[in-house]
Amino acid sequence: MTFTAPFYRPLLRRCLGYVLLVGMLAGCQSSATELPAARLVASAAPTTADSATAIMPSLSDSLRLTPLEPLAAVPASLHQAVQALHTALGPEAATLRLEVLERACVGYLNLRKFGKISQPGILAVADMDLPSSEKRLWVLDLRKAEVLQNSHVAHGRGSGHLRARRFSNVMKSACTALGFYRTQDTYQGKHGLSRRLRGLDAGQNDNALRRYVVLHAADYVSQQHLQRHGQAGYSRGCPALPPDQYRAIIRTVGEGGCLYLSGPGLESKWLNPEVAAQQLAARGWR
Template sequence: MRQFLTLLTCCVGALVGLAGCQSAPLAYAAPHQAARSPAPAPLPDSLRLTPVPAVAELPDTLRQAIGQLHRDLGPAAAALRPAVLEQACVGYLTLHPTGRIERGGLLAVADMDLPNTTERLWVIDLAQRRVLHRSLVAHGQGSGHLRARRFSNAEKSACTSLGFYRTSGTYGGIHGYSRRLQGLDKGQNMNAFDRYVVLHAADYASPEYVRQHGHLGYSRGCPALPPEQYKQIISTVQTGSLLLLSGPGLASRWLDGPAAGRRFARRGWR
């Protein structure tokens, strides 16, 4: 009950403006006393996840292989929804032979439909069938409060952009070690590079921030990472790796079931 009231308080807290892509967290006002009510008001952000459609025309052999991969990943991937992993795997298998993704055997996926209080980013070693990293990840201020519900590719939208990304080079930014991202989905995230949507650290993306406020803070669209983990994650997803930011309304030309099936039949996850 205490966790529910904390979450309710955080969900109705006032939003304040943020400046820059790596922006400050939202202000938070602690309640003086928990209100007693026999029927609490519903949360502004529903915790009911949006169903993820299955990839069309995906061969049964590949769907079964993805299901086995999910099982092999074990408890570290228990919260990774099978349909989201399916999207990520299909995109990987479709993109890799095009030359847009140079680094094989590695896949990063974030389910932005999950609440930002959960570790919703996974970095997966496909060859070894294990989770290398799992962490919190922030979404953009314009995308919603507890969960990301609105997505945009537009400048100054402060929104997260859904779709597949290629990791690019690193640089020393406002928050130190950061990695550029290139959007691969026309109409959904192609402006990411120009918007400086990057992987970087942020204090408001930390477990401590969640403990204090009941939710993460917000970026200007960047998938911001916990200060305790960002260096390892950024170093692992080297240039040419694939990252999927999944969420409601994801539409991508790379979710090509037949093409992914043909690739997997020829080379597996290599």
């Protein structure tokens, strides 16, 4: 049986239209920043071309943390103050590495000095090098040397499995972006109460608002999920929080607070120890 050109042209056009539609849908990304389930498979790899970050992990996770060199040229007075703070925080901050806390405090003091944050004494720190099976987010009261909140927190599905290994500021990368953030206003989203985040490190996390990177609750960070899977699930870049703690965390950090997401390879202009020491001497942890 022979088909003439008029016969198969409409069929060909319909097929091409279907292929284009599927391609468009595959490239779309919701403005929401989480996945409904905790799974990381090759077929879920983001389609963005981010040559600086390999999106999907190819090696098994190791629990060995990435070595973190102490900050250079930290004045003795500042270093001693951070050491004293670390000791005073007690057992709840036992897994918060001193090197991470020192960077977080230096950044906080710089941001206070230049008016980039407005919540005095409140600092949220997440060590994204720790596995998601551990409580790796702390909200601290620096003035009282107290841990106000300590919880699990998810990383982006593009950043790795148990541990986050790749970080990106690129749209649709589904990666966590490291650096310092200012906590913004709250709103009622599809996951209830959420708090927007503004990235303060140019080129590293300053796409946060456009990527809809926010603090919000997620079932894949619940105790039930952690008990069943042994780790938190994955977001599309948000530091997603446990459903039983997210309201308290969002309320505690407030608007205008400082959030520091720490991880390997982070460089930030806010890590200036000399300025931080001057601010501490002049204003304390306020």
